Amino acid sequence: MTATADAEAAENGLTPLADYLGSVLRRLRALPPLDLDLTQAHGNVLAEDVVAPHSFPAFDQAAVDGYAARWEDIAGGARGVGYVPAQSGRPGSRTVRLNVVGDLGAASWRPVRLTPGSCFSVAAGAPLPVAADVVVPVEWTDQGMAAVEIFRAPKRGYGVRRAGEEVAAGTLLARAGTYVSPALVAIFAATGIGHVVVRPSPRVVIVATGDELVDVGRGSQPGQVVDANSHALTAAAAEAGALAYRVGICDDDPEGLRGLLEDQTLRADLIITTGGTGTGPGDMVRRILSRREGSRTGPVTFTDVALYPGTALGFGTVGAEEVPVVCLPGDPGAAMIGFEVLARPAINLLAGAEPVFRPSVRAHLLETVSSPGGLREFRPAHVAERRGGGYTVQPLNGGPFTLAGLAEANGLLVFGERVTAAAAGSTVDVLLLDRRR
CATH class of the missing domain: 2.40.340.10 (MoeA, C-terminal, domain IV)
Structure with missing residues (x-):
């Protein structure tokens, strides 16, 4: 925003949006870190860097089903990768025959060694015999059991995954601030990580206010407006990664609103209200929350922001625990834009996510x-x-x-x-x- 734009907004009695967001977000802090079991970590944001304690793969292993062999035993005899057997289906004249001295599965654990002219039948994931440096796929052989004929010679190292080839022990897997995705859970588990330290997903409570509001399942009529906002904002908070709770509709009753907000501070990291942020006779939220009521309700500051739609926004804390509260307009479109501009960045900041704004x-x-x-x-x-x-x-x-x-x-x-x-x-x-x- 330019200095000219700031001046124009000030002349209109409005606070520039960038200034307002900066003042609000500087008052928020990421939630305290929490050590979680890996199965519960998905969807949260890492609070610490994560380093691999073990290598992945942990040992040399077969990447495909086939025969583990020494490359020098097969390189000179079987044809190269481009070889196609005769139309009769019988192998070509230049094949290699190796003795199959055993079978290895993924659960095999005894160390074994290859000798010249021999091989092991192996399943994908099985540990490789010592001295093996190639796995011949089964479809390139006659699939023999005591002895096998190899029709096609792969390159050295084909079908082999070496220990630490993908991740070496001590590798930085993810930095603090990274979202824990399913793929990240997989690499954590594969390298031996059972717990991670994360920022918990913020618990966000959504309250719609107004005597005119009625619940969904009916049409609006004069004097009644269907509450679309609390449903939409609950979905928006969940999309942003929060644990979202819709409280429902609160009438424009001062004591009822104070009591409801006080109750919700026990289970909320952020409260979002919608409706009543203006200066009209029915705008009870602004009238009640902008008053200082000790530890029960305040203070909440309402600001006319240079924002379209929905200039009137509120932010502050409520309750003895000083739970942050974001107050959005009652118009559904303005409430949704207000959520994108103010509430969503607040949720991301509480969650420790970076960046806090959409791309x-x-x-x-x-x-x-x-x-x-x-x-x-x-x-x-x-x-x-x-x-x-x-x-x-x-x-x-x-x-x-x-x-x-x-x-x-x-x-x-x-x-x-x-x-x-x-x-x-x-x-x-x-x-x-x-x-x-």
Whole structure:
């Protein structure tokens, strides 16, 4: 954001978005680390670097089913890789015959040694005999049991996995801040790691407020609005990696809201409320939480941010444990954008994840659009990769307030405070939404 944009926002009585986010995120700290069994670690973020205590593979082993042999015993006799047997199906004239002196499976543990002219029948994963440096696949042989004829000679080292070939003991497997994926769990287990130290997934409680709200399963009518927000924000928090809990609807009752939030501090690392952040007569959340009530409710600061949609956002702490609380607007589109801008980075920071913001790209705009001056706008859009590299982005109908646009979007167009119009063909910033399509 430029100094000019900051000045314009200040003149409008609004706090620049970048300044607001910085002030909020500086108040948050990653959750204390937790030692977890490997089976429970998936989905969390590492709190410490992880180093392999053992090599992988742990010993020399066969990579394919076949015959473990000495390469020099077969290199001079069988034909090379390009050899094709005669149409009769019988082997060619230049074959190698070796004595099969034993069978080795993945559970074999006694050390054995090859002697010249001999081989072992081996299964994939079986330990290699001493002196073996090649495994001939079964389909390149006559599959003999006491003796085997080899029709085709692989290169030296074919079908062999050496100890430590993939990971040597002492190798750094992952740094602190890395997301624990299923593949990472596999390499941890393979190198002998049973526990890892992680940041726990934040427990996030979502509360919708408003006398007008009714639960899903019915249509809205005058005086009643179906609560879409708490369901959507619970799903968004879960997508961000949180353990999300939907409390449901809280009426605009001061004591009821205070009591509900106090109760939720016992099981929450972050509370998200939606609704009541404005300055109207029914905006009870702002009126209640902005008051200092000792250790019970505050303080929570409500700020008018240079953000479109949804300028009114709240952040602070509640309860004796000072649990962070994010207060989002009641309009569904504004609540979802507010979540992306404020709540999602807060969840990532608590989880120790890096980076805390979604990735962004520069994209070629396909349609001319206008934007409100003095506000940073986030608009639903569809972004696509372009042949030859780069991206294109198509704004979706209806603007940022429409749920239909958000449901279709795989990205959010970002227009700065000084932008009032962006022409087709210009290059713009787009946040990528990591939804699977």
